[in-house]
Amino acid sequence: MCQLLGMNCNTPTDIMFSFEGFRRRGGITDHHADGFGIGFFEGKGVRLFHDDKPSANSPVADLVRAYQIKSENVIAHIRKASQGQTSLANTHPFMRELWGEYWLFAHNGHLIDFSPEDGGFYRPVGSTDSELAFCHILNNLRRRFPEKPDEADLFAAIAELTREIRTYGLFNFVLSDGDCLFAHASTLLHYIVRKAPFGKARLLDDDVMIDFAEVTTPSDKVAVIATLPLTRDETWQQLAVNELAMFRQGDIVRTDKPDPPVYMSVEEGLEIARAAGVSV
Amino acid sequence: MCQLLGMNCNTPTDIMFSFEGFRRRGGITDHHADGFGIGFFEGKGVRLFHDDKPSANSPVADLVRAYQIKSENVIAHIRKASQGQTSLANTHPFMRELWGEYWLFAHNGHLIDFSPEDGGFYRPVGSTDSELAFCHILNNLRRRFPEKPDEADLFAAIAELTREIRTYGLFNFVLSDGDCLFAHASTLLHYIVRKAPFGKARLLDDDVMIDFAEVTTPSDKVAVIATLPLTRDETWQQLAVNELAMFRQGDIVRTDKPDPPVYMSVEEGLEIARAAGVSV
Structure with a gap:
């Protein structure tokens, strides 16, 4: 199973603490060693780093760490190839x-x-089911909305497309337009909203401690989304199975969740990934 | 004036020698100090690095140098802002x-x-005339060709669009789909095709020498395109005013050139850029 990381904040924030734990899963504390990628929104622009080296040893990851990019929306991925070379x-x-x-x-x-019709506009460049699903979502949004719709319509449309696509299999994803961030769990996706009063936390994957009070202001709000919790000393929440959440300004603003919600154990989530042929 | 750099090769090649001279124009030997960007095709994928720091001091540029990425098509740009923040x-x-x-x-x-109608597909994210021109080219290609046409039709279409857009002003550009590279000169654009027998060259902007014979095989063919020549000890060619050239496999394969061709002196090119309000 690959691992996902997302961040959505109300002020440009340095993701390095979370990224440091996350990247170590790319080859040191875990086996997600087929490359990684991270994208930072800065205003409307995007800084995108891809590497086909394991993230724990990647010079690109070293740069990302050294560079201390501050961003309101970040999406990162460590890859263990399951489909597509x-x-x-x-x-x-x-x-x-x-x-x-x-x-x-x-x-x-x-x-x-999963082989949707050519949507007329966006086409995959690579050979993954993932890029195909992304293109399918964007093709449908564009067809339905010539201009960007309001938040409620956008969320409803993405929720509907998500319900369709997840009938084809495991569909944990994070998606962002630089303004809000969508996160969907088929199996495992955890999140935490950090806000005042800020405390301390220690990475699960490394002996690194941070005191968020020292690096934030009282009005900061930072949501971090990850496949598995990244820290101890903090209480991570979990998205329910088949829950889609929309984050904006560092907090969940909308959610589409089965009633009653079901929460999957980490063991069960990893087992499902294994059974589906997704490497873990 | 901003500076352009392009490379098109018949085998994945390290652009670092050329890039080293080019990047020094971003703040050390010249004044192109509003950021830089470089994109490397690797197969169908792209590795894209953007920085709003001067390229001579940019940690991203340091990474690019250290990383020794090999690519068949590269496009780079050092920016001196003339329009758009x-x-x-x-x-x-x-x-x-x-x-x-x-x-x-x-x-x-x-x-x-230059304010073409919304072409229906591609829209600029930023506020530059450059991105608008790019979107205009792609919108027209897509409208004309639902599928990728053959080389002759593609070149003819891009030549026609170029002739249209350059009526609005200075339009030096490099464009690539990862297979071929298009270069157009309104004023100044130089190129060199390096092939066997390979010689030595020294950067104009730095006291760095390279012996290409040591880093190539006899069948290598590498075209480098740059606003101004990057090396001494080599004979750079110049694109004529209003010439569009298509590079493939390290050499020019098609060209659309006024008859008779006119070649602009460097002094004249810089003066035109100044007069047009483009910073030099």
Whole structure:
């Protein structure tokens, strides 16, 4: 299983603490060693880094760490190839422009027999089911909305497309247009909203501690989304199975969740990924 | 005036020697100090680096140098802002997907009163005339060719669009789909085709020497395109005013050139850029 990382904040924030733990799963503390990618929105622009080296040893990851990029929306992905050969064109996150905005998408899972019609506009460059799903979402949004719709309509449309696509298999994803961030769990996706009063936390994958009070202001709000919790000393929430959440300004603003919600154990989530042929 | 750099080869090649001289124009030997960008095709994938720091001091440029990426097609740009505020969204090269391929575009010049109709597909994210011209080219290619046409039709279509857009002002550009590279000169654009027997060259902007015979095989063919020649000890060719050239496999394969061709002196080119309000 690949691992996803997302961040959505109300002020440009340095993701390095979370990224440091996350990247170590790319070859040191875990086996997600077929490359990684991370995209940072800065205003309407995107800074995108892809690498087909394991993230734990990647010079690109070193740069990302050294560079201390501050961003309101970040999407990152460590890849363990399950479909499509390992190549730069198959490295998440994928990027396209829609309505004069860049969109980023990263997927963790595996879609079976998913072959939508050519949507007329966006086409995959690589050979992954993930990029195909991303193109399918954007093709449908563009067809339905010549201009960007309001938040409620956008969320409803993405929820509907998500319900359709997840019938084909495992569809954990994070998606952002630089304004809000969508996160969907087929199996495992955790999140935390950090806000005042800020405390301390220690990375699960490394002996690194941070005191968020020292690096934030009281009005900061930072949501971090990850396949598995990244820190101890903090209480991570979990998205329910088949829940789609929309984050804006560092908090969940909309959610589409089965009633009653079901929460999957980490063991069960990993087992499902294994059974689906997704490497873990 | 911004500076352009392009490379098109018949085998994946390290652009670092040329890039080293080019990047020093971003703040050390010249004044192109509003950021830079470079995009490398690797197969169908693209590795894209943007920075709003001067390229001579940029940690991203340091990474690019250290990383020794080998690519068959590269497009780079050092920016001196002439239109549009300096921001990541305005940093060249720009990227879009067309026909399931990524396209990269970088522009040096300034278009006046260029405001094509919304082409229905591609829209600028930033505020530059350059990205607008790129979107205009892609919108027209897509409208004309639902699938990628053959080389002759593609070249003819891009030549026609170029003739249209350059009526609005200075339009030096490099454009690539990862297969071939198009270069157009309104004023200054130089190129060199390096092939066996390979010689030595020394950077104009730095006391660095390279012996290409040591880093190539006899069948290598590498075309480097740059606003101004990057090396001494080599004979750079110049594109004629209003010439569009198509490079493939390290050499020019098609050209659309006024008859008789006119070649602009460097002094004249810089003076025209100044007069057009493009910073030099």
